[in-house]
Amino acid sequence: MRFQVLGPVRMSPRTPTAAKPRVVLATLLVKNNSVVSAHSLIDELWGTTPPRTASTTLQVYVSHLRKALAGAEDGPGGGPLVTQPPGYVMRVAPDELDLLVFESLRSRGRAAFDERDYARASRLLGQSLGLWRGPALSGIPHGPSLQSTAIRLDELRSETLEQRIGADLKLGRHRELIGELMALAHEFPMRESLHGLLMVALYRAGRQSDAVQAYHRVRRTLVDELGVEPDASLKRILARVLASDPALAWRPAESAPKTPAPADRSAPGPAAPPPADPPPPLWLPPPLADFTGRADELAHGAQLLTAASAPRILAISGRPGVGKTALAVQLARQVQGFAAGRILVHLRDAAGRALTAEAAVAALLRRLLPAGPAGPAVLPSDLGELTDLLQHATRSGALLLVLDDAVSEAQIRPLLTAVPDAAVVVTGHRPLAALEHARHLVLDALGQQEAESLLLATGGPRMAQDPAAVARIARLCGRLPLALRVAAGGTAVQPHWTAAGLARRLADERTRLSALCLGDLDVRSSLLTAYHEVSEAGRRAFRRLGLAPLPDFPPWAAQSLLGTSPKATEELLYALVRAQLLDVRQESPAADGAVRYTYHTLLRSLALDMLDEVDGEDTVTETVGRLGRAYLLRARAADARLTPGRDRLAGMLETAPADLPEGDRAVATPLRWFKEESAGLLEMVRRLHRAGLWDLTCALASATSGYYEACGVWEDWRAGHELAVDAARRAGDALAEATLLRSLGDLAWQRRDAARAVDCHRHAARLFALSDDGVGAARCATGEADVLLEQGEFQRADALYRRALDLARVEGDTRGCAEAERGLALTALLAGRPADCLAALAACASAASALGDARWHGYARRFAEHVRAARGAAPAGWPHLEVRPGVWLMSEAGAG
Structure with missing residues (x-):
């Protein structure tokens, strides 16, 4: 399936990571095969306060979606996302969108229910519900349209679920439904229809008193929360339960079995039952009562382990605490048909040391061989003799083995050779890639919904009182099952703890692990096992890479942090990935194969924790500075290509002894580099x-x-520059402060905060004057003139633009000249002097060309073409006016 909206919004081959392109995607998908106007999309993205650049930014988002969909053509018309005035349409086939498949299955299931084909109805409705992966349209901000659609779809899901349960009740599956219905009644305490189904299921299972209690629970909730009594249908069910109404009991559809014929007295009596065989050995830990999720993994594992042909080896790997052992035990208890037994063998001793191959075989033999009168059998010490004995002991039938916490292929290979027909589940931190004939499953953290379900199952009723805190705890624990159980378990046993309080304790990344300890369950100790298994160089790399910025980082950032050669850096990264201490993400499988690296949130906490413990503060500062210079070198190279001549601080701090090569992404694709980083x-x-x-x-x-200016990344622009202004003041660097304040003035103008824009420009101009910097003063004058232009003070703006142009020419500032000429073109146009406007635009284009700034050069030419096409028409009649590249001054005529 190519598109998914029944849960987090996703698409293949690649889902955009930014939220707003996913909002566009979701809006187009829920109105699939219909035109969605650009105005509707803008309303969905920004509500009633769209930015100046809304139309341009929307086009950028649509372009991102088309690139993400590249390679999936949809006939002669091109890809599925098509421009069709007044907006766009997403062409989707019936089997490409989970919403369409859901609606089809739901419709067929309802029809089967109406035809009293309850088995088919249950199957179809269950299949439709299986498409859901969480709340509809989750993971993105909702505008008015998406919000109403999400509510409608979630209600449809609930209705479908109730009808599927109704079909199952008709089929006599009331006992199997009780657990599910209890969970749903807890999740939806005021949905009376669900409570009615629960009462019926309990009554039919012979639990009349529980059915009555279920009624009084929902009644209490309704009275306490809403001040209303249950509806008439729920009261009727209660009356029938209290009256032991036989019509409420389940009756099978088929007729009752016929009375058996009289027995033949001359026939011999029934034979005595044969003696029962002893049950096969079962050496497995008890299953987790709150085991949650992993349905796909269990199904995949069961299919492999019960296959007719050998070998049947499933190797489960993953970071500590991800639930490898829990999954293996759940799987081993779920599958049947192993006459020789189902046995788990721990491959580490009590101190955490790995068992030898001989000790592993011996541990299994002790499970298989019964103790004699003199006690356990004495086993040989030779590996060959041990494997021979194991082969003899496992000849009697099918055997299922769980080999828990393996450290290497060599540790378990002799054991596997001795039992070639056994079904085997192996768990371990590292993928045992050299293990012959194994199928590999790399276990990741739980999904967000599964993680929240585990917290609710473990944390008790107080956890369910704060859904927002539960969701935050799940994220802060990185959805790691061990961490979730520890976090929820602590809340369950501490009467004064709340979910919100736990979320606050987990919020600090550097102290998070200390809060995840409960008795002998310690998340930090579990994670440290993988940390201590790598080399000293690997441990050092693990600690220092924790200083990389979130959410992920490229190889050159790792090289800067580690201070190693590219080859040595690559080897260290590979070692950490293989040890499950670091995750790797491939950016584009079809392009250059570039990868990025990231930490699981708790492993990053461990890295910073160990950094504080092992490395000194001076080392940390030096490492951060080295990485900062690597970022600065590339940011300046990208900025010089994207907006040449703009950065006033470029010559004030040496960043590297040599320039970057042309092939570096910051140089080759500057805009892409900025977006990635x-x-x-x-x-x-x-x-x-x-x-x-x-x-x-x-x-x-x-x-x-x-x-930030070119792409409208306002909040990051503000946050970074405010910190930098503070840094400039702490350093006493007036010129840096002026440069940054002038940029903040441009940001305030973009956000239509005229007073702040003027204040920033004037303050910056004073600092530039104190520093005898004419270039900066000229650019401040241009910025202030832009504010005056928007306020309709064209003459004052024109005077400031002319002053800025004179200063820029004296200082030889080509970019300053381009910006001032652009302003003069605007004032000339607004004053009805199109010839002067065209002359100023020609000068602006010439200056941009000298700079090598294709964006500004294209803007000047585009603006000139509009002026010529207007043939002297007054700007008031224009729908909009582009005052800077990609920045539009909207008139009242164009605002609608």
Whole structure:
């Protein structure tokens, strides 16, 4: 299935990571095969306060979606996302969108129910519900349209679920439904129809008193919360339960069995039953009562283990605490048909040391061989003799083995050779890639909904009182089952703890692990087992890579943090990935194969924890500074290509002894590089500020503002520059402060905060004057003139633009000349002087060309073409006016 909206919004081959393109995707999908106007999409994205650049930004989001859909053509018309005035349409086949499949299955299931084909109805409705992966349209912000659609779809899901349960009740599955209905009644305490189904199921299972209690629970809730009594249908069910109404009991559809014929007295009596065979050995831990999720993994494992042909080896790997052993035990208890037994063997001793191959075989033999009168059998010490004995002991039937916490292929290979017909589940941190004939399953953290369900199952009723805190706890625990059980278990046994309080304790990344300890369950100790198994160089790399910005980082950032050669860095990264201490993400399988790395949230906490414990503060500051310089070098290279001549701080801090090669992404594709590193750049500014590296903080923030302005990344622009202004003041660097304030003035103008924009520009101009910097003063004059232009003070704006142009020419500032000429073109156009406007635009284009700025050059030519096409028409009649590249001044005529 190519598109999914029944849960988190996803699409193949690649889902956009940014939220707003996913909002566009979701809006188009829920109105699939219908035109969605651009105005509707803008309303969904920004509500009643769209930015100036709304139309341009929407086009960027649509372009991102088309690129993500690249390679999946949809006939002669091109891809599925088509521009069709007044907006766009997403062409979707019936089997490509889970919503369409759901609606089809639901419709067929309802029809089968109406035809009293309850088995078929249950199957079809169950299949439709199986398409859901969480609340509809989750994972994105909702505008008015998506909000109403999400509510409608979630209600449809509930109705479908109730009808499927109704079909199952008709089929006599009341006992199997009780657990599910109890959970649903807890989740939806005021949905009376669900409570009615629960009462019927309990009554039919012979639990009349429980059915009455279920009624009084929902009645109490309705009276306490809403001040209303249950509806008439629920009261009728109660009356029938109290009256022991036989019509409420289940009756099978088929006729009652016929009375058996009289027995033949001359026939011999029934034979005595044969003696029962002893049950096969069962050496498995008890199943977890709150085991949650993993349905796909269990189904896959059961299919493999019960296959007719050998070998049947499932190797489950994953980081500590992800639930490998729990899954293996659940799977071993679920599958049947192993006459020789189902046995788990721990491959580490009580101190955590790995067993030898001989000890592993011996441990299994002790489970298989019964003790004699003199006690347990004495086993040989030779590995060959042990495997021979094991082969003899397992000849009697099918055997299922769980080999828990394996450390290497060599540890278990002799054991597997001795039992070639056994079904085997192996667990371990590392993928045992060299294990012959094994099928591999790398276990990841639970999904968000599954993680929340586990917290609710373990944490008791107080956990269910705060759904928002539960969701936050799940995220802070990285949805790791061990961490979730520890977190919820602590809340369950502490009467004064709340879910909100637990979320607050887990919020601090550097103290999070200390809060995840309960008795002998310690998440930090569990994670440390994998940390101690790598080399000293690997442990050092693990600690220092924790300083990389979130959410992920590229190999060059790792090389900067580690201070190693590219080859050595690659080897260290591979070792950490193989040890499940680091995750790898491939950006584009079809392109250059570039990868990025990231930590599980709790492993990153461990990395920072160990960094504080092992490395000194000076080492941390030096490492952060080295990474900051690597980011600055690339940000400046990308900015010089994207907005040449803009960054005033570019010459104030040396970043590297040599330029970057042409093939580096910051040089080759600057806009793409900025988008990939956008989150990391802001995080890096914060880290540099926290480390007291003031010059680097200012320089890196300044190098980002060209990208932020071009793409409208307002909040990151504000946050990074405010930190940098503080850094400049702490360093006493007036010129850096002025440069950053001027940029904040441009941001305030973009956000239509005229008073702040003027204040920033004037304050920056004073600082530029004190620093005898004419270039900066000229650019401040242009910025203030832009504010005056928007306020309709065309003459004052024109005077400031002319002053800025004169200053820029004296200082030889080509970019300043381009910006001032652009302003003069606007004032000339607004004054009804199209010839002067065209002359100013020609000068602007010439300056942009000299800079090598294709974006500004294209803007000047595009603007000139519009002026010529208007043939002297007054700007008041224009629907909109582009005042900077991609920034529009909307007239009242164009605002609708």
